[in-house]
Amino acid sequence: MVGKPKVLSVNGLRTSFFTDGGIVPAVDGISFDLYEGEILGIVGESGCGKSVTSLSIMGLVPSPPGKITGGEILYGGRDLTKLKEREMRKVRGNDIAMIFQEPMTSLNPLFTIGSQMTEALLIHTNLGKRKARRRAAEMLKLVGLPRVEEIMDEYPHQLSGGMRQRVMIAMALVCEPNILIADEPTTALDVTIQAQILKLMKKLNERLDTAVLLITHDLGVVAETCGRVIVMYAGQIVEEGPVTEIFRNPQHPYTEGLLKSVPDMRFKQERLEPIPGNVPRPGAIRHGCRFAARCPYRFDRCTAEDPELYGTQPGHFARCFLRDKKEETAHDETLVES
Amino acid sequence: MLQYIGKRLLQLIPVLLGMTFIVFMIIRAIPGNPAQVILGQQASKEAVAALEAKLGLDQPWYTQYFEFLMNIFRGDLGESLRTRSPVADELWPYLAATIELAVFAMIIAVIIGVNAGIISAWFQNSWFDYTAMILALIGVSVPIFWLGLMGQWVFGIEMDLLPTTGREDVRNPVHAITGLYVIDTLIQGRFDQFGQVLRHLILPGIALATIPMAIIARMTRSSMLEVMRSDFVRTARSKGQKMFLVVYKHALKNAIIPVLTVIGLQMGILLGGAILTETIFGWPGIGRYIYDAIGFRDYPVVQSGILVVAFIFVMINLLVDVLYSVVDPRIKYD
Numbered sequence: 216m217v218g219k220p221k222v223l224s225v226n227g228l229r230t231s232f233f234t235d236g237g238i239v240p241a242v243d244g245i246s247f248d249l250y251e252g253e254i255l256g257i258v259g260e261s262g263c264g265k266s267v268t269s270l271s272i273m274g275l276v277p278s279p280p281g282k283i284t285g286g287e288i289l290y291g292g293r294d295l296t297k298l299k300e301r302e303m304r305k306v307r308g309n310d311i312a313m314i315f316q317e318p319m320t321s322l323n324p325l326f327t328i329g330s331q332m333t334e335a336l337l338i339h340t341n342l343g344k345r346k347a348r349r350r351a352a353e354m355l356k357l358v359g360l361p362r363v364e365e366i367m368d369e370y371p372h373q374l375s376g377g378m379r380q381r382v383m384i385a386m387a388l389v390c391e392p393n394i395l396i397a398d399e400p401t402t403a404l405d406v407t408i409q410a411q412i413l414k415l416m417k418k419l420n421e422r423l424d425t426a427v428l429l430i431t432h433d434l435g436v437v438a439e440t441c442g443r444v445i446v447m448y449a450g451q452i453v454e455e456g457p458v459t460e461i462f463r464n465p466q467h468p469y470t471e472g473l474l475k476s477v478p479d480m481r482f483k484q485e486r487l488e489p490i491p492g493n494v495p496r497p498g499a500i501r502h503g504c505r506f507a508a509r510c511p512y513r514f515d516r517c518t519a520e521d522p523e524l525y526g527t528q529p530g531h532f533a534r535c536f537l538r539d540k541k542e543e544t545a546h547d548e549t550l551v552e553s
Numbered sequence: 554m555l556q557y558i559g560k561r562l563l564q565l566i567p568v569l570l571g572m573t574f575i576v577f578m579i580i581r582a583i584p585g586n587p588a589q590v591i592l593g594q595q596a597s598k599e600a601v602a603a604l605e606a607k608l609g610l611d612q613p614w615y616t617q618y619f620e621f622l623m624n625i626f627r628g629d630l631g632e633s634l635r636t637r638s639p640v641a642d643e644l645w646p647y648l649a650a651t652i653e654l655a656v657f658a659m660i661i662a663v664i665i666g667v668n669a670g671i672i673s674a675w676f677q678n679s680w681f682d683y684t685a686m687i688l689a690l691i692g693v694s695v696p697i698f699w700l701g702l703m704g705q706w707v708f709g710i711e712m713d714l715l716p717t718t719g720r721e722d723v724r725n726p727v728h729a730i731t732g733l734y735v736i737d738t739l740i741q742g743r744f745d746q747f748g749q750v751l752r753h754l755i756l757p758g759i760a761l762a763t764i765p766m767a768i769i770a771r772m773t774r775s776s777m778l779e780v781m782r783s784d785f786v787r788t789a790r791s792k793g794q795k796m797f798l799v800v801y802k803h804a805l806k807n808a809i810i811p812v813l814t815v816i817g818l819q820m821g822i823l824l825g826g827a828i829l830t831e832t833i834f835g836w837p838g839i840g841r842y843i844y845d846a847i848g849f850r851d852y853p854v855v856q857s858g859i860l861v862v863a864f865i866f867v868m869i870n871l872l873v874d875v876l877y878s879v880v881d882p883r884i885k886y887d
């Protein structure tokens with residue numbers, strides 16, 4: 216991806232929820248760049264802050280109780296966290312669009328597909344109703360839906376889950392956004408449909424040159440679709456790098472654990488090994504590495520200091536003291552025999 | 554759809570039949586005799602018996618009931634024992650007065666109640682939300698006669714702003730055509746009278762609107778709160794839609810069905826149960842008409858009057874059910 220311009224730059228983003236039970240730092244200082252035309256994956260177990268990250272970019276963190284408390288999200292020379300709601304509305308759906316996990320509930324059951332498809336066009340462009348409808352129909356064809364003209368007059372409940380997710384994708388792309396955030400777009404679908412939708416997203420990414428931020432907890436999806444991947448754990452980025460690199464040579468014990476727990480023929484392991492222990496509640500660990508309690512390579516420094524992201528290869532980083540150059544002489548554990 | 558409506562109408566027959574029977578029996582169980590009431594306490598036994606025979610009241614109850622039913626099926630609501638004129642003719646002006654007041658009250662209740670509920674849900678836990686919900690709580694618990702009397706005292710007597718009784722200015726009576734004075738004055742171009750009619754509607758209208766308004770506001774709020782958390786609301790926002798349209802278009806349409814149910818039930822109650830308000834405000838409505846008929850033991854008026862009110866009540870609920878399927882394409886009646 217080196218050489219391509221950045222379309223989005225997230226720097227030190229913090230998003231917290233101010234609940235009765237205390238402050239929950241769901242996203243705790245994450246930074247990453249998204250380059251033009253790439254598909255960047257974000258993986259991590261449930262509750263690690265993937266959705267909160269994407270909602271923060273969209274300016275849709277439920278508030279109250281949620282609030283962006285720090286950092287910046289740079290898009291087109293502007294910091295989205297500082298935009299007024301009125302300006303942010305112009306970005307949503309037009310520059311940055313989003314599709315959600317649940318195709319069953321993400322469409323409004325009481326409006327026709329046509330009216331929901333044209334909505335963003337009528338907001339962001341000055342196309343008339345007729346032209347917007349034609350444009351929407353073209354988009355529905357592009358995502359591979361049959362009998363488009365009829366579907367435009369149908370309601371969501373008349374479509375299958377896979378069709379609805381195609382509608383969601385078409386709806387998100389209808390204004391040709393620069394960035395598409397897809398928050399677990401295939402989790403709710405069955406396997407064959409999942410593969411179709413991923414292929415479709417990849418095809419559209421190439422065809423329309425839209426940068427995609429693909430959020431998932433499925434490493435298989437990442438392997439098939441993404442160029443680069445970010446691994447999140449408890450509100451932080453623990454590893455970032457090119458997909459091929461990370462799959463071949465994971466640098467963080469958590470990534471290693473994730474890979475071992477994936478049932479995938481390509482990574483020939485004898486049996487699946489789930490990572491022992493549970494994801495800590497956001498904010499539960501204030502000092503040291505958040506993964507330390509579950510880490511097989513834990514040593515003294517892990518609970519005493521906060522690890523940073525250490526570069527291991529160009530473009531590959533891991534938040535683990537084992538990758539700190541200072542440690543290399545003291546310890547010589549290797550994570551993966553490559 | 555038409556088939557569904559037909560089926561529902563058929564189902565109504567036993568319900569209405571049962572109701573007529575209960576009313577028939579109850580009114581006869583009240584001590585007192587129509588012939589005696591008409592002739593007065595001094596009338597001789599023979600005169601009372603003669604009148605009873607003339608009115609058909611000497612027949613066994615099942616003969617009387619059967620005859621009443623046969624008349625109803627022929628579309629004949631019977632004759633008033635007291636005035637000897639057909640109930641259908643007599644009843645309409647009263648019913649029209651009630652409908653006018655109930656519709657007026659319901660319009661106030663829906664406009665204020667629905668909007669208050671929406672804004673409360675939109676700005677949950679704001680001062681508006683708290684104020685509106687406290688007012689709604691007071692609204693459902695305050696006695697209507699107290700509210701009516703206070704309204705009369707403050708706005709009618711102390712401030713002398715609004716009329717406190719009747720539905721028209723007695724020195725300038727409305728010439729009835731449909732019986733709905735708002736419409737009658739308009740089609741006659743009598744705008745002075747139209748204003749008068751509206752002024753007469755305000756105090757009883759607000760008194761009558763209070764409870765439904767409070768119930769509608771609370772129902773709208775809770776329904777909206779649930780819908781506002783939906784994924785499709787988030788989708789609408791992610792398209793860059795204005796919050797106002799997200800709320801009033803996407804969310805409201807999804808939240809409105811339980812509110813429609815409440816509106817239908819409350820409308821039925823307003824049409825049938827406004828006797829208290831009608832009494833306080835001297836409103837010549839159907840409640841008063843039936844109430845007075847009970848005093849005179851005017852059996853046909855009571856029986857047919859209650860039947861008409863019950864019929865309207867069930868028809869409103871049928872209409873609400875039909876509206877569901879207009880709002881929600883997933884609801885299909887086959």
Ligand SMILES: Nc1ncnc2c1ncn2[C@@H]1O[C@H](COP(=O)(O)OP(=O)(O)OP(=O)(O)O)[C@@H](O)[C@H]1O
Nearest residue numbers: 232239241260261262263264265266267268277432
């Ligand atoms: N509305 C909210 N109120 C309070 N806390 C919240 C709220 N939404 C999210 N959180 C907190 O933020 C954390 C991260 O949530 P998020 O939805 O981003 O997880 P995720 O990585 O998307 O998980 P999943 O894979 O299950 O979708 C959660 O652990 C939760 O405690």
Ligand SMILES: [Mg+2]
Nearest residue numbers: 265266267398
């Ligand atoms: Mg999520």
